[in-house]
Amino acid sequence: MAKKTYEIIVIKIGSSTLTTPQGKLDITNLERIAAEASELVKQKKRVLIVTSGSIVSGAEKLGLGKPKSIPEKQAAAAVGQSLLMRQYEKAFEKSGITVAQVLLTRDAIADRERYLNAKNCLSTLLGEGVVPIINENDAVAIDEIKIGDNDTLAALTASLIGADLLILLTDVDGFYLKNEEGVPYLASEIGEITNEVRDAAGHPSTQLGTGGMITKLQAAEICSDAGIDLFIISGRQAGLIKAVASGEKHGTLFLPKTTKLEGRKRWLAHGLKKEGTIMIDPGAETALIKHGKSLLPVGIKSVTGKFKSGALVGIVDENDKEIARGLINVSSHELAELIGKKEVGEVIHRDNLVVL
Ligand code: GLU
Numbered sequence: 001m002a003k004k005t006y007e008i009i010v011i012k013i014g015s016s017t018l019t020t021p022q023g024k025l026d027i028t029n030l031e032r033i034a035a036e037a038s039e040l041v042k043q044k045k046r047v048l049i050v051t052s053g054s055i056v057s058g059a060e061k062l063g064l065g066k067p068k069s070i071p072e073k074q075a076a077a078a079v080g081q082s083l084l085m086r087q088y089e090k091a092f093e094k095s096g097i098t099v100a101q102v103l104l105t106r107d108a109i110a111d112r113e114r115y116l117n118a119k120n121c122l123s124t125l126l127g128e129g130v131v132p133i134i135n136e137n138d139a140v141a142i143d144e145i146k147i148g149d150n151d152t153l154a155a156l157t158a159s160l161i162g163a164d165l166l167i168l169l170t171d172v173d174g175f176y177l178k179n180e181e182g183v184p185y186l187a188s189e190i191g192e193i194t195n196e197v198r199d200a201a202g203h204p205s206t207q208l209g210t211g212g213m214i215t216k217l218q219a220a221e222i223c224s225d226a227g228i229d230l231f232i233i234s235g236r237q238a239g240l241i242k243a244v245a246s247g248e249k250h251g252t253l254f255l256p257k258t259t260k261l262e263g264r265k266r267w268l269a270h271g272l273k274k275e276g277t278i279m280i281d282p283g284a285e286t287a288l289i290k291h292g293k294s295l296l297p298v299g300i301k302s303v304t305g306k307f308k309s310g311a312l313v314g315i316v317d318e319n320d321k322e323i324a325r326g327l328i329n330v331s332s333h334e335l336a337e338l339i340g341k342k343e344v345g346e347v348i349h350r351d352n353l354v355v356l
Helices: 027-042 054-062 070-093 106-110 112-127 150-161 195-201 212-226 240-245 263-270 282-289 332-338
Strands: 008-013 046-051 099-104 131-136 165-170 175-178 184-187 229-234 252-254 274-280 300-304 312-316 322-327 353-355
Touching (some): 008 150, 027 046, 027 070, 046 070, 054 070, 070 131, 099 112, 106 112, 112 131, 112 263, 131 150, 150 165, 165 212, 175 195, 212 229, 212 263, 229 240, 263 322, 263 353, 282 322, 282 353
Parallel strands (some): 008 046, 008 165, 099 131, 165 229
Antiparallel strands (some): 229 252, 312 322
């Protein structure tokens, strides 16, 4: 089989990959990764970097230890972000490549217009041969409104720009599943994110990063819907970025679904935070999935969560399997009154609904 080639590549560099065992910014590794990314740019590929490490490196500079309060984290991020950018700028400069800082927040993704603005900005930068260096705007984003982890940020960015590959660099060499005896083994390829895969993700593992394998799986789900291949590989081993970008297999490859969602539906499915869940009966499920209909109150069995009208909600079948997502026309309060009623109009219009 011919090797896959990728054209638009997002590389996410986790905090563990950018930090020495002493908790300092690992400039040697940053330079090595930048050099590999530069080679891809020289091959005319479009490369975006999503970087972590602002809080870690700012805290180190300020002598804060591990910052706990929100203002301390924000201050550390503000200091660390410019330290990081200085190193990226110097590292890419060696290959004559210009970098750009782009700081995103959850509301820049959730608002459709700002989302499209961000997309236009990134496309223009890529068209100019610039490497965008992206992070969450931690200095102004408080926990409640944060994307919160850079695995998700990287996947949302990859989906936004229509990338064909996301590479997650981390401190392990891939994703581990367990065999029948319970012994972990490195999974080289995962075609579908089953419950077994979810169980294997366990709990956040690394000390420095935010999410461990759980957020990497969330990233894989976003990429899966967007038709993007996702690799988890070691952030320490030289040569791997180039290798996977040219179609070699290392670490773990998550394959996307065969049918990719188009732009607005991708944004709908993952751009906003899910605020509630609606369980529907088999009749409504058929109407939604087979006949492409809107969601009516008559097919709703139950509602969980508190939300306002316009919120993103998940739609589950009777086995609690999520089958669709959509923007709801009414609040959870209003919906409670409508459940099961006939002769009431749609609560999620078809155009605002995406079948997963
Ligand atoms: N945005 C955070 C930082 O730069 C990192 C979040 C993460 O590690 O996922 O420190």
